[in-house]
Amino acid sequence: MGQEHKINCEKCGQQQSYGNHKYHLTKNHRYGMMLCDICVAANHDGFRPEDEEWLHLMCLKYNREPPEQDELGFFPFE
Numbered sequence: 001m002g003q004e005h006k007i008n009c010e011k012c013g014q015q016q017s018y019g020n021h022k023y024h025l026t027k028n029h030r031y032g033m034m035l036c037d038i039c040v041a042a043n044h045d046g047f048r049p050e051d052e053e054w055l056h057l058m059c060l061k062y063n064r065e066p067p068e069q070d071e072l073g074f075f076p077f078e
């Protein structure tokens with residue numbers, strides 16, 4: 001029997017299953033954070049300008065380069 005873990009999404013804070021054939025989070029390899037399926041679907045084309053502060057916190061936490069904003073103010077997802 002597999003073990004089911006609960007992990008909080010690092011964007012919305014929702015607790016999701018991770019393990020026992022239910023993987024509702026994925027690791028974002030650019031930033032190193034765990035994101036739930038909903039946040040991945042909502043942000044896969046880029047993080048919004050209002051996510052800047054949160055993204056910078058994630059970069060500090062996981063020791064990543066802060067991302068460049070594009071001309072519309074969006075940040076790269078991957």
Ligand SMILES: [Zn+2]
Binds near residue numbers: 011012013014036039
């Ligand atoms: Zn989420």
